[in-house]
Amino acid sequence: MKRLLAATAMALLPLTALSDTAIRATGDLGLVIERASGSLVLVDRSDRAALARIEGLGDLSHASMTYSPDERFAYVFARDGGLSKVDLLAGEVVARTVQAGNSIGGAISDDGRLVAVSNYTPGGVRVFDADTLELVADVPMAGKTIGLADLPGRRFAWAVWDTGEVFIGDFSGAEPAITSLGVAGANPFDAVVTEDASTYLVGLFGEKGVVAIDLWADPPVTTKFLKDYGKVEDDMPVYKMPHLQGWAFSEGQFVLPAVGRHELLWVDRATLQETGRTPVHGQPVFIIAQPASPYVWVNYATPLNGVVQVVDSRTHDVVKTLEPGRAMLHMEFAPRGAEVWMSSRDDNKVLIYDTRTFEKLAEIDATAPSGIFFTARAHQPGL
Amino acid sequence: MKRLLAATAMALLPLTALSDTAIRATGDLGLVIERASGSLVLVDRSDRAALARIEGLGDLSHASMTYSPDERFAYVFARDGGLSKVDLLAGEVVARTVQAGNSIGGAISDDGRLVAVSNYTPGGVRVFDADTLELVADVPMAGKTIGLADLPGRRFAWAVWDTGEVFIGDFSGAEPAITSLGVAGANPFDAVVTEDASTYLVGLFGEKGVVAIDLWADPPVTTKFLKDYGKVEDDMPVYKMPHLQGWAFSEGQFVLPAVGRHELLWVDRATLQETGRTPVHGQPVFIIAQPASPYVWVNYATPLNGVVQVVDSRTHDVVKTLEPGRAMLHMEFAPRGAEVWMSSRDDNKVLIYDTRTFEKLAEIDATAPSGIFFTARAHQPGL
Numbered sequence: 001m002k003r004l005l006a007a008t009a010m011a012l013l014p015l016t017a018l019s020d021t022a023i024r025a026t027g028d029l030g031l032v033i034e035r036a037s038g039s040l041v042l043v044d045r046s047d048r049a050a051l052a053r054i055e056g057l058g059d060l061s062h063a064s065m066t067y068s069p070d071e072r073f074a075y076v077f078a079r080d081g082g083l084s085k086v087d088l089l090a091g092e093v094v095a096r097t098v099q100a101g102n103s104i105g106g107a108i109s110d111d112g113r114l115v116a117v118s119n120y121t122p123g124g125v126r127v128f129d130a131d132t133l134e135l136v137a138d139v140p141m142a143g144k145t146i147g148l149a150d151l152p153g154r155r156f157a158w159a160v161w162d163t164g165e166v167f168i169g170d171f172s173g174a175e176p177a178i179t180s181l182g183v184a185g186a187n188p189f190d191a192v193v194t195e196d197a198s199t200y201l202v203g204l205f206g207e208k209g210v211v212a213i214d215l216w217a218d219p220p221v222t223t224k225f226l227k228d229y230g231k232v233e234d235d236m237p238v239y240k241m242p243h244l245q246g247w248a249f250s251e252g253q254f255v256l257p258a259v260g261r262h263e264l265l266w267v268d269r270a271t272l273q274e275t276g277r278t279p280v281h282g283q284p285v286f287i288i289a290q291p292a293s294p295y296v297w298v299n300y301a302t303p304l305n306g307v308v309q310v311v312d313s314r315t316h317d318v319v320k321t322l323e324p325g326r327a328m329l330h331m332e333f334a335p336r337g338a339e340v341w342m343s344s345r346d347d348n349k350v351l352i353y354d355t356r357t358f359e360k361l362a363e364i365d366a367t368a369p370s371g372i373f374f375t376a377r378a379h380q381p382g383l
Numbered sequence: 384m385k386r387l388l389a390a391t392a393m394a395l396l397p398l399t400a401l402s403d404t405a406i407r408a409t410g411d412l413g414l415v416i417e418r419a420s421g422s423l424v425l426v427d428r429s430d431r432a433a434l435a436r437i438e439g440l441g442d443l444s445h446a447s448m449t450y451s452p453d454e455r456f457a458y459v460f461a462r463d464g465g466l467s468k469v470d471l472l473a474g475e476v477v478a479r480t481v482q483a484g485n486s487i488g489g490a491i492s493d494d495g496r497l498v499a500v501s502n503y504t505p506g507g508v509r510v511f512d513a514d515t516l517e518l519v520a521d522v523p524m525a526g527k528t529i530g531l532a533d534l535p536g537r538r539f540a541w542a543v544w545d546t547g548e549v550f551i552g553d554f555s556g557a558e559p560a561i562t563s564l565g566v567a568g569a570n571p572f573d574a575v576v577t578e579d580a581s582t583y584l585v586g587l588f589g590e591k592g593v594v595a596i597d598l599w600a601d602p603p604v605t606t607k608f609l610k611d612y613g614k615v616e617d618d619m620p621v622y623k624m625p626h627l628q629g630w631a632f633s634e635g636q637f638v639l640p641a642v643g644r645h646e647l648l649w650v651d652r653a654t655l656q657e658t659g660r661t662p663v664h665g666q667p668v669f670i671i672a673q674p675a676s677p678y679v680w681v682n683y684a685t686p687l688n689g690v691v692q693v694v695d696s697r698t699h700d701v702v703k704t705l706e707p708g709r710a711m712l713h714m715e716f717a718p719r720g721a722e723v724w725m726s727s728r729d730d731n732k733v734l735i736y737d738t739r740t741f742e743k744l745a746e747i748d749a750t751a752p753s754g755i756f757f758t759a760r761a762h763q764p765g766l
Contacts, residue, residue: 023472026408027454027761046453046495069717070429071410071454089406110675110721112429152675152720153739172739197675197720216677216697252635252653270635292493292535292580292764294599314599334452335762337535337580338493356536356555378410379718379759381675 012037013348013365018052018091026071029088030332030374032343032350034367035060040076041350041366042091045334045341045374048352048362052091058082058098064105064371067378068130069112074373075130077106083117085133088375095133099126107150110381114171116156118148125158127171137176139169147191147202149382151215157200159188166191166202166213181220184211193382201254204230210256212272225272230259253313255296257284264298266316276316281307286330290355291337295319299328299342308342320358324351329369335376343369395420396731396748401435401474409454412471413715413757415726415733417750418443423459424733424749425474428717428724428757431735431745435474441465441481447488447754450761451513452495457756458513460489466500468516471758478516482509490533493764497554499539501531508541510554520559522552530574530585532765534598540583542571549574549585549596564603567594576765584637587613593639595655608655613642636696638679640667647681649699659699664690669713673738674720678702682711682725691725703741707734712752718759726752 012034028045031054039055057063058078065076065086073094074086081100084093101121108115114136116127123144127137143162151157154172159165166181166188186206193200193215200220202211208230214221253275254267264278264287282304289296290310298309305327310320325344332341339361342351350364350372377383395417411428414437422438440446441461448459448469456477457469464483467476484504491498497519499510506527510520526545534540537555542548549564549571569589576583576598583603585594591613597604636658639648647667649659665687672679673693681692688710693703708727715724722744725734733747733755760766 023406025451025453025455025472026410027450027758028452067410068408069411069719070408072408089408110717110719150719195675196677198677292578294579294581334493336452336493336533336764375410376762379762381719 012039012053012367015041015050015053015365017054018042024089026088026375028375029071030341030372031065031074031076031086031088032364032366032369033060033063033065033371033373035063035345035370036368038078039367040074040086041364041369042088043341043350043364048364050364050366054086054091054093056093056096057084057086060370062104065373066106066108066115066383067373067375068108069378071375071378073130074375075106075108075115077103077117079103081119081121083115083128083133085130097128097133099128099135104144104146105148107148107156109154109156109171110150110152111154114154116148116150116169116171118145118158120144123160123162125156125169127156127169127176137169137171139176139178141167146188147200149191149193149200151193152197152381157191157193157215159184159191159202161187161189161205164188164204164206166200168215181213182222184213184222185209185224195380195382197381223272226256226265226267226274229256229265255287255289255311255313257287257298259283264296264311264316266313278311278316278318280311280318281309281321288331288333289313290340291333291335293337293355295355297331297340299331302327305329322353322358324353324360325349330371332372332374335374341372341374343372345369395422395436395750398424398433398436398748400437401425407472409471409758411758412454413724413755414448414457414459414469414471415747415749415752416443416446416448416754416756418446418728418753419751421461422750423457423469424747424752425471426724426733426747431747433747433749437469437474437476439476439479440467440469443753445487448756449489449491449498449766450756450758451491452761454758454761456513458489458491458498460486460500462486464502464504466498466511466516468513480511480516482511482518487527487529488531490531490539492537492539492554493533493535494537497537499531499533499552499554501528501541503527506543506545508539508552510539510552510559520552520554522559522561524550529571530583532574532576532583534576535580535764540574540576540598542567542574542585544570544572544588547571547587547589549583551598564596565605567596567605568592568607578763578765580764606655609639609648609650609657612639612648638670638672638694638696640670640681642666647679647694647699649696661694661699661701663694663701664692664704671714671716672696673723674716674718676720676738678738680714680723682714685710688712705736705741707736707743708732713754715755715757718757724755724757726755728752 032041059080085095100119106117124140164183170177185204189205191202200213256265266276282300326346415424442463468478483502489500507523547566553560568587572588574585583596647661665683709729
């Protein structure tokens, strides 16, 4: 079955390279990852249309990307260590380096000059010139690096799976300055920075609990919270560790996906105390805040991944359950929240819904789509 | 002296129309208002450079603007009722209408399809097609309209100076649906919506206090707070009523400029209780949060307008006092906070500072510059 799906996926739906080189603004563009075929679909948000397919990106399972400050270039972090620079105006890959054997995500510095990649094999962080993709700094680590995030002042934070140690790298001077923040806990599997860059949140796989590091304190202060958080023996099987970039920050709260449970967990940002739980349809994967609203949208791990739910962050109640399509892998909001774009992998479509009426506005063909990334991310710290 | 300054200002510093029509991204562009000459300087944030001057915008004193979702077009609201659509890629005005005798600001709908303008003479709100600037709806009011702000779902909020009444207009259907939220108080002089679109904050001139309207409650709930806020007889003279778009929302607080006093007022967002005051250099005009930081930056009314201060929103302490130039009228941050651009009207320069080192990175010539508007505003609710 898995092989059949992959074979289907490889038959790309018709869409060619960018045919026109007309003058075009970049504020409403985006890229959709076609994970099985190593390709991207360039989309125009205003026209709700696909503009072109860009191929040759490598292994895009669990791929992510980040944008240059002018919203012209995407830096695509493939799973096979490939780092590609995509020009959205030309609709093509303009630079590419296979910089490690296995990598997991990256980030761009706050001034847009440096792109950092988080590597598994060999473990460490490599930093590249955003213009040329030339190697600027190589920071080996004692294991797999995870949770790479940009901090203000040409800095990045990351954690090391094998040792549990958290680091901040400052690349603003002539030489990188690397500072350890100590051991957060056993086997950090992912980490994120809050949208105000105040707090680095680290999820642990090897022990229970979540770690918050207050980056505004000098020196940074580490606090463990949700001390029961994580997998236990008699829980349901964990189909997928949740993505922490799917944590939402809403109404003074963090919203976390329970691990191996069909629940959302709500935590007060100021006190780090749990304030509630919401029973939901399945094991949450992404929990994403709808801008300019009190709502978060949630998708689920296989086999319950045909449903998307909307939850009110004030009452913690599910207010809407949608069944938009098969294998709903990701959701991305228009930056002011008017619509949501959702990937239905097994229907080979990106579905566009109005967030007020919950009506489908349009759909776009894409081959086994997963992550959707709008250029508006360029302006947000931590993305 | 005033006349001399104006005469100096009218002698525009050398800068021509956009000379190249090269392919260009729009995520890092911006416009600087040259108030005395009715012109704009198109700037490139990444290159820290002026690209072109755009002329013929009318009376730009107290002018503001908003951007299309693709970050290609600016809608400029002049004080003389002129509404101009500026194409940043072409560097020129592509549509213009003088739609009222006297207007004060405007907003763009969350889907980018409608532009609304807030008028003094005659009082009311006029709504235009964002593509063509054709009139779509005319909503007369019983007085001057102020504080026009976009709300999700093709809606706008505004208040009426003469009657104190607050309205929400819903333009999502075939006919506009206008709802009164009742009287907020005597002579609202400005209003803003919070960045999550939850709360409409109204400043009053005719009585003391500030009004918060909870738009997420059904029906909306109005609460008056800071009941001593406003001018009293023995206060210092009020050189300038503060702009409420200069209110910052930081660390769970609102930060308000005191009226006629040399103070910032801090209010807890959740309780609406005052939590502190910061003595500052002068009467604050704009208080703007530095993204990805705990800091707000403050400029001051004449005659103390040669100073800009940085205040820590955790301690409420002034942490830095800068004297960047003469008549510092406005500040705009790079969207991820790495640098701040500041207008020095009487030095005819826009000054660019690093927010970490407080060093000047560059300066750009502009004739009597006031407001600076980067295209990243396109993606922010309420701007």
